[in-house]
Amino acid sequence: MDNSIREQRRAAATKARRHVYVETPKFTSYFESMSDAEREAFFKKEKKRSARAIKRRTARHNFVLGIGVLIAIAVCVLALIPIFFTFLNSFMSSAEIKDNYGVIFQSLSGHNSSGGQYLSKTPSLKMVPQYVTIDQYKDLLLMSPTYLLKFWNSIILVVPIVFGQMVVACLASYSFARYRMKRREVLFFSYIILMLMPFQVTLVPNYMIADKLGILNTNWAIILPGVFSTFAIFLLTKYMRQIPSAYIEAAKLDGASEWQIFTQIALPTCKSAIFALTILLFIDYWNMVEQPLVLLTDAEKQPLSVFLSQINEAEIGIAFAASALYMIPPLLIFLWGEEYLVEGISRSGVK
Amino acid sequence: MLETREKRPGSDIPKKSYPQPLQPGSKVTTEHKEAPELALRKKRAHRIRSIKDWALFTGYLTPSFVGVLIFFFLPLLMLLKTSFQKSSTNTDFVGFNNYVRTVSNQAFKSASINTLKFALWAVPLAVVLALLLALLLNSGLPGKSLFRSILLNPMMVPVASVVLIWQVFFSYNGVVNGWFFDWFGADKIDWLKSDKAQIVILIMFLWKNLGYNMVLFLAALNNIPTEILESASMDGANALKRFFSIKMYYLGSTVFFVAIMSLINSFKIFREVYLLTGDYPYDSLYMLQHFMNNAFNHLDYSKLSAGAIVMCIVMIIIVGGLFFAESKLDKDVEG
Numbered sequence: 214m215d216n217s218i219r220e221q222r223r224a225a226a227t228k229a230r231r232h233v234y235v236e237t238p239k240f241t242s243y244f245e246s247m248s249d250a251e252r253e254a255f256f257k258k259e260k261k262r263s264a265r266a267i268k269r270r271t272a273r274h275n276f277v278l279g280i281g282v283l284i285a286i287a288v289c290v291l292a293l294i295p296i297f298f299t300f301l302n303s304f305m306s307s308a309e310i311k312d313n314y315g316v317i318f319q320s321l322s323g324h325n326s327s328g329g330q331y332l333s334k335t336p337s338l339k340m341v342p343q344y345v346t347i348d349q350y351k352d353l354l355l356m357s358p359t360y361l362l363k364f365w366n367s368i369i370l371v372v373p374i375v376f377g378q379m380v381v382a383c384l385a386s387y388s389f390a391r392y393r394m395k396r397r398e399v400l401f402f403s404y405i406i407l408m409l410m411p412f413q414v415t416l417v418p419n420y421m422i423a424d425k426l427g428i429l430n431t432n433w434a435i436i437l438p439g440v441f442s443t444f445a446i447f448l449l450t451k452y453m454r455q456i457p458s459a460y461i462e463a464a465k466l467d468g469a470s471e472w473q474i475f476t477q478i479a480l481p482t483c484k485s486a487i488f489a490l491t492i493l494l495f496i497d498y499w500n501m502v503e504q505p506l507v508l509l510t511d512a513e514k515q516p517l518s519v520f521l522s523q524i525n526e527a528e529i530g531i532a533f534a535a536s537a538l539y540m541i542p543p544l545l546i547f548l549w550g551e552e553y554l555v556e557g558i559s560r561s562g563v564k
Numbered sequence: 565m566l567e568t569r570e571k572r573p574g575s576d577i578p579k580k581s582y583p584q585p586l587q588p589g590s591k592v593t594t595e596h597k598e599a600p601e602l603a604l605r606k607k608r609a610h611r612i613r614s615i616k617d618w619a620l621f622t623g624y625l626t627p628s629f630v631g632v633l634i635f636f637f638l639p640l641l642m643l644l645k646t647s648f649q650k651s652s653t654n655t656d657f658v659g660f661n662n663y664v665r666t667v668s669n670q671a672f673k674s675a676s677i678n679t680l681k682f683a684l685w686a687v688p689l690a691v692v693l694a695l696l697l698a699l700l701l702n703s704g705l706p707g708k709s710l711f712r713s714i715l716l717n718p719m720m721v722p723v724a725s726v727v728l729i730w731q732v733f734f735s736y737n738g739v740v741n742g743w744f745f746d747w748f749g750a751d752k753i754d755w756l757k758s759d760k761a762q763i764v765i766l767i768m769f770l771w772k773n774l775g776y777n778m779v780l781f782l783a784a785l786n787n788i789p790t791e792i793l794e795s796a797s798m799d800g801a802n803a804l805k806r807f808f809s810i811k812m813y814y815l816g817s818t819v820f821f822v823a824i825m826s827l828i829n830s831f832k833i834f835r836e837v838y839l840l841t842g843d844y845p846y847d848s849l850y851m852l853q854h855f856m857n858n859a860f861n862h863l864d865y866s867k868l869s870a871g872a873i874v875m876c877i878v879m880i881i882i883v884g885g886l887f888f889a890e891s892k893l894d895k896d897v898e899g
Contacts, residue, residue, distance in 0.1 A: 278703075278704070278705065278706075281700055281703060281705050282705060282706070282707075284700060285697075285700060285701065285705060285711050288697065288715065289711055289714040289715060291771070292714060292715055292717060292718050292771065292774075292775070293714060293717065295718075295721075295726045295729040295730070295771070296717060296718070296721055296726070298729050298732075299725060299726060299728065299729050302729075314732055380627075381627050381628045381631065382628070384624045384625070384627060384628065385624065385625050385627070385628035385629070387624055388621040388622070388623075388624035388625040389625070391621055392617060392618070392620075392621035392622075397621075397625075400629075403637075404632070406880065406883070407632065407636055409824065409828060409879065409883050410876065410879060411828060411831035411832070411875075411879065412831065412832070412834075412853065413831060413834075413852045413853050413856055413872070413875055414872050414875050414876045414879065415636065416856065416872075417639075417643060417856070417868050417869060417871075417872040418635075418636060418639030418640050418642070418643050418872070419635065419639065420860065421639050421642055421643065421646075421865075421869075422634065422635055422638070422639040422642075437631070437635060438635045438636070440631060441628060441631030441632050441634075441635050441636070443628075443632060446628060471620055475624075496719065496720055496722075499722055500722040500723055500724070500835070502723065502724070502834070502835040502838060502839065503832075503834065503835070503853060506838070506857060507856075507857060507860050517724065518722055518723070518724040518839075519724070519839075521724040521725070521727065521728070521839070522724065522727060522838070522839035522840075522842075529728075532728055533728060536724070536725040536726070536727075536728050536729075537725070539722055539724060539725045540720070540721045540722055540725040540726075543720040543721065543722065544717070544720055544721070546720075547716070547717070547720045551713055551716070554716070555712065555713075555716070555779055558776065558779045558780060558783070559779060559780070559782070559783030559786075560783070561780075
């Protein structure tokens with residue numbers, strides 16, 4: 214067996230050395246063995262098959278994509294429902310709202326009622342008002358000054374906090390980004406921990422210091438801790454550390470002072486982050502409930518966010534309008550700065 | 565051998581003495597013998613510059629540092645002090661008495677259990693659902709940015725504005741009960757005053773926070789190099805395999821970031837609960853903030869400060885644990 218193979222190989226080698234042409238059986242391919250008619254038929258069939266396969270694949274892809282779109286749309290609808298209802302219901306007349314939701318608020322009638330009593334009537338949830346009126350808004354803006362006062366309270370609390378915190382944070386985070394010594398890093402880490410503390414922890418110290426400084430029950434008790442909150446510093450430092458040091462060195466070589474470097478290089482580079490943070494801070498403080506509840510004992514000074522929960526039965530219609538008005542500023546800001554916001558959030562998570 | 569080497573030409577030229585690199589343990593000496601005053605001047609200039617730098621950047625930091633010191637660090641120290649005192653006026657040292665009193669307090673116990681239970685449900689759900697949504701939007705869906713901005717909308721809306729509509733949905737005679745009654749003939753449930761209350765606030769929490777988390781995940785997904793994904797799919801990795809062995813590797817740190825942010829936000833659920841149900845909600849909704857508020861109303865400072873310190877420590881442990889787990893996982897993946 215072994216020998217015969219060896220023999221064959223030897224013979225082949227000898228022939229190859231002598232350049233002897235050995236005829237091998239010619240390979241005729243599948244297509245060549247066919248006649249022309251057969252070949253054409255085959256190709257026709259194959260074309261049809263592949264077209265069908267491609268169609269099936271794209272159909273499946275489209276189907277999956279369609280399901281994805283449907284799910285996304287469903288989620289979006291779920292996300293928008295509460296907002297839409299609030300807006301549309303604010304255009305109903307108060308009689309219509311009472312007709313629709315009176316049942317609900319009858320059984321509530323304040324927070325402390327224990328257990329609802331059974332009412333056979335079910336509330337009717339309506340998207341589209343029967344008659345579009347702006348009576349609620351008229352009532353809200355002209356007749357009841359308390360709502361406007363609360364709205365104003367919210368503004369004078371939030372605007373100073375946002376501006377103050379942004380100014381303080383820009384300065385501090387520039388320092389943290391440029392001057393990186395060991396002790397500074399420790400301080401920065403303690404800032405991060407402070408940022409992560411929930412209100413439940415920081416409110417008590419805030420209360421105590423406000424008590425000591427005698428600013429309890431004034432707006433300063435909320436504004437000052439808000440201004441020095443470290444959330445903005447954390448995110449801005451992350452941003453400013455990404456400024457290439459070549460920029461700063463080039464500016465230095467051109468004879469820029471440190472203040473010029475700060476205002477003309479660091480701040481413009483972080484423009485989008487600053488806008489994003491401003492929006493985030495605005496939303497966060499526009500939404501605050503805990504601080505005013507604890508730090509402002511005077512009900513007159515409370516912002517609208519706290520006050521809106523204390524609606525009573527007679528004012529449901531106005532409450533809808535007030536809710537809608539209250540969510541307009543953040544939504545407008547969102548429309549204006551959505552790109553900045555998305556970019557800011559995105560870059561905050563990526564290391 | 566040595567002798568022949570010494571006799572090589574040029575070996576008799578005296579070697580120039582270059583400043584040697586510092587050996588460990590050797591004394592630092594300036595080798596610039598030819599110009600000591602220059603070296604001194606350089607050194608002084610360096611010191612002045614470093615002091616100037618320090619002064620400059622400390623100057624930038626000062627407003628924030630002073631504020632944080634006054635409004636956060638010092639009060640926290642005061643808090644620590646009062647937590648060991650009998651009361652804010654009576655400064656007798658009572659040891660851990662306040663802590664024992666707080667921790668054994670029934671209200672504190674149930675409040676912290678409720679808060680932790682809620683966080684335990686809310687954080688993983690917020691992470692997983694947001695990740696799924698991000699994957700869905702990232703899978704070549706048309707109108708991705710539109711979906712993204714719609715899903716970010718709930719984050720913008722103040723809690724106080726939608727409380728009314730939640731009330732309409734979930735109160736005893738509310739819409740959800742009406743639907744359930746119409747469709748299944750189910751009995752009415754008082755959602756906010758039953759054991760299902762936690763589910764309701766979970767829905768509210770997810771409604772508000774999914775968009776933010778999703779944007780974070782979308783950013784991380786966009787950062788994954790597409791070549792790697794493409795080559796993996798060329799090698800025949802299916803979608804699941806690609807997700808678990810490539811995307812998860814790149815998403816690791818983001819998952820932790822999102823988890824920490826969700827944890828912080830889960831403490832803010834108090835807003836919804838307070839605005840919906842007031843100071844004294846159903847038992848399963850009694851959150852830590854309720855405890856704090858009621859303690860504020862009773863002006864029981866020592867109990868409050870002990871409670872705050874306990875919470876502070878718990879938060880540090882949780883967040884530290886998360887950071888530790890992240891660093892450990894990172895090492896595992898890299899090594």
